[in-house]
Amino acid sequence: MLTNAAAKAAGAKSRAYKMHDQGGLHLLVRPTGTKSWQQKYRWRGREKLLTLGQYPEVRVERARILQGEAKELLEEGMDPARQRAKVDTLERLGRAWYRANLPAWSPAHAADVLGSLERDIFPELGECAAGDVRSRELLDAIRTIEARGCSTTAHRVRQRLTEIFAFGKAEGLVDDNPATDLGSAMLSPPPANPHPALTSINDCRQLLSACEADQARSATIMASRFLALTGVRLAAVRLMRWSEVDLAAKLWTVPAAHMKLSRAKKGDARFDHLVPLSDAALFVLRGMHPKNGYMHSDDANLHGLVFPGRSGGSIGEGAIRDLYIRAGYARRHVPHGWRASFSTILNEDMGPDWRFDIDAALGHAGKGKVEAAYNRSVQIDRRRVVMERWSSLLAN
Structure with missing residues (x-):
């Protein structure tokens, strides 16, 4: 059987030659150096060849999968070459x-x-x-x-x-x-249009104070403050349930399904996002807890929504945005803007040694090998320092 190493090492010769794998699968190496996977099979008594792709775009493992698919078509009474030819336009x-x-x-x-x-x-x-x-x-x-x-x-x-x-x-x-x-x-794309966000800590404090004075439902005001304190995406707060929170460990586990991830990752608990909760964030949660007086339709099992809407479902998608507009911050700050505020202000305040920790706290995946390895180690303790520092900046 062929290996990828053998396929890679195969050099061009004056004449084309085959390197056989199994079951009629072989790699054809042409004098030009092109290497093509071919499958030999019989259709209605005639021997035929099916090209499955070129190496290295198609590696040995993929070639064998394609070989298996071709055999399944034969067993179903279909010519694999004709089926592949259907993808012609x-x-x-x-x-x-x-x-x-x-x-x-x-x-x-x-x-x-x-x-x-x-x-x-x-x-x-x-x-x-x-x-x-x-x-x-x-x-x-x-x-x-x-x-x-x-x-x-x-x-x-x-x-x-x-x-x-x-x-x-x-x-x-x-x-x-x-x-x-x-x-x-092609033309160069225009610069990205970022979400409106406050980048002065004084402005952030003033916005939170203005929200406290608004006549909005307490769940909306508390959700806004919790969003500001954690820097997570709005959907995670709207869909947050008590079962995700460990008050004793001061930790919130945001399910991967609520994160901005590919569909494959959304169903994998390995991609859950851990958010250390500052004392100020815990204060908000205790104020919303059914045992402490905040009653709603899900209070019986304590697995319901942390910030419920009027009808028992999650708070409206535009509730916090409308709160900011009434507070006089239209086109200056939106709910998603807290992530930019968090990153901009903390990076300036804490310095470059904390950049990876700030990104990790936001749930950003590192793009480089060093960042990826760093984030796999979680570093919850350093994230706690980041969250407490942000909380203290908003409070002062």
């Missing part, structure tokens, strides 16, 4: 790529991806043979998007086209990726 290739990635995407992202292709690519190029599409045709489609003033969308579509053709190349359906170099001919 750009639209069919794009939809095959979409289906392959769908399990890892959130519903919102999946809808955005498919919508952009159905709106901007498939109407003009969808019926073209995928292997015949050229860079110029893709660039014309991209420039149509740019002409609408949507350069950010254009870059997203270009990235998706690159991934579609890379998928097709790995699957042995196309030979080239005409989308690879489109970026050099």
Whole structure:
């Protein structure tokens, strides 16, 4: 049986040659150095070859999976070559790529991806043979998007086209990726438009004071203060349940399902986010606790929502935003802005030695190897220092 190391080491010779794996699967090494996986099989008494993709885009493990899929088609009475040939147009290739990635995407992202292709690519190029599409045709489609003033969308579509053709190349359906170099001919995307956020600690304190004076429901005011103290995303606070809180350990476990993660990670408890609770955050929670007088429809089992809405469900998505507008902070600060306030003010106050801890407290995944290794070690104690420091800044 072949190994990836053997496939990688296989060099070009004056004539093409095969490196056999198992069950009719082999790697064809051409004089040009191209290495293609091929599966030999019989269909209605005739010997045929099915190309499964090129190495290294398709590694040994993936080639064997594709071999297994081909054998399943044969057992079902279908010719594998004909089934693969059905993915011949750009639209069919794009939809095959979409289906392959769908399990890892959130519903919102999946809808955005498919919508952009159905709106901007498939109407003009969808019926073209995928292997015949050229860079110029893709660039014309991209420039149509740019002409609408949507350069950010254009870059997203270009990235998706690159991934579609890379998928097709790995699957042995196309030979080239005409989308690879489109970026050099495109307009630069505009700078990101950040959420309005206060970056002065005095302004943050004044906003919280203004909220305390508002006539809003106490659950909304308390949720706003807790959001400010923890720096988490609004959805995590709105959906927060008492079962996630360990008051004795001063710790809140935000389920991965409430985090901004891929669909695959949302169902994995390893990606739960641990939030150390400062004394000020604990004060808010004790004030909301059913045992301390705050009664609501879920108080019987103490597993209900921490910040319930009027009807017993979660507080409204716009309740805290409307609170800030009434307080006079329209276009100056939004609920999500607390994350920017938290990061900006604390990085300036605590210095570069605490940057990783501040990011970890916000639930940001490190992009570098050092950051990734650091975050895996959790470092709850240092996060506690960050949270207490932020609490003291807001209180003073």
